[in-house]
Amino acid sequence: MARDYYEILGVRREATKDEIKKAYRRLARELHPDVNPDPLTQERFKEVTQAYEVLSDPEKRRMFDMGADPFAPGGGAGAGGFGGAGFPFDDIMNAFFGGGQTAGRAARERARRGRSIKVRVELDLAETAFGVTKDITFPTAVLCGTCQGEGTAKGSHRETCDMCAGRGEVSQVTRSFLGQVMTTRPCPQCSGQGTVIRNPCPDCAGEGRVREKVTRTVQIPAGVEDGTQIQLAGEGEIGPNGGPRGDIFLEIVQRPHPIFERRGDDLHCTVTVPMTAAALGASLTIETLDGNETIDLRPGTNSGQIITLDGRGSRHLNGPGRGDLMIHVTVETPSKLDEEQENLLRKFAELRGEDHPPGKFSPGQGGIFSRLRGAFNTR
Structure with missing residues (x-):
């Protein structure tokens, strides 16, 4: 036997299954190759994982305590040793790091993350330009208030699955020319959850969540444009069986404005003046997002000229300042004249x-x- 598995995980020989699991989680997150790619650390990570695989399995732990090597040929873990046939390395990694290499692992996770949802938010031009606090209402999945996400009827609880003893999976050992091969699959009775519900909650039918309309107050930042998406992390649907929430994505829809057209952070509009005003000059009252302003039309103004009002456009989304208001002048020629x-x-x-x-x-x-x-x- 190479080393003491209890020493590798840093636990007592009398440690409970939960204590062994917590010790492994702590070491695995510290030594995982995605966190620490050092080759020596990876060897240490494999050693820790091998220790957990033995001590988390009652039969293998019993063999180890008796002095037998669980990874020896015929010892119950297959002939390949660590990483060989029968060693569920992928199952252990998927259990702690969410991998998808082992079929059915996702089904064995009882509490799954909720779905992300998209909500359309219609805003006026001034609201997109200056920002606004908005109440949005949308249908979503929320925690069942009757069972608080447990999925069980009042006075009852989830029961440990008697087929898999709460592991969520069943194993079968077969012999081949390679030696003993252990095949693991999700438990057919509990669908990999490890527990079963004998008396489901009448309101959520055992799912732990119900659908209803909710209202959220959100802050729309200044400078958003039509089509902008805002992510609200952890505000989406709650997952089945009390799982974590998904996200909300707010899709900004800007309503058309009767006067202004927005191009980036600049606003554009067209003002039509008679040819006499264009020739002689005039004072015009112009509507802006900040209120009415008076501008001077210079004598001799031609059709197509642009008058720019600095800082009268939309606020910038990712910085201080504002865009401009561009006034396009159209000179109108009279089509009907009296004598x-x-x-x-x-x-x-x-x-x-x-x-x-x-x-x-x-x-x-x-x-x-x-x-x-x-x-x-x-x-």
């Missing part, structure tokens, strides 16, 4: 020498025929 207006406008055109305008063409912006002619000339 007096038309005469005045013609007189104005004569004064400016624009009663017979020749028209101005910029390079590359001629009519369709000039573009076709240019295309043929390039050949």
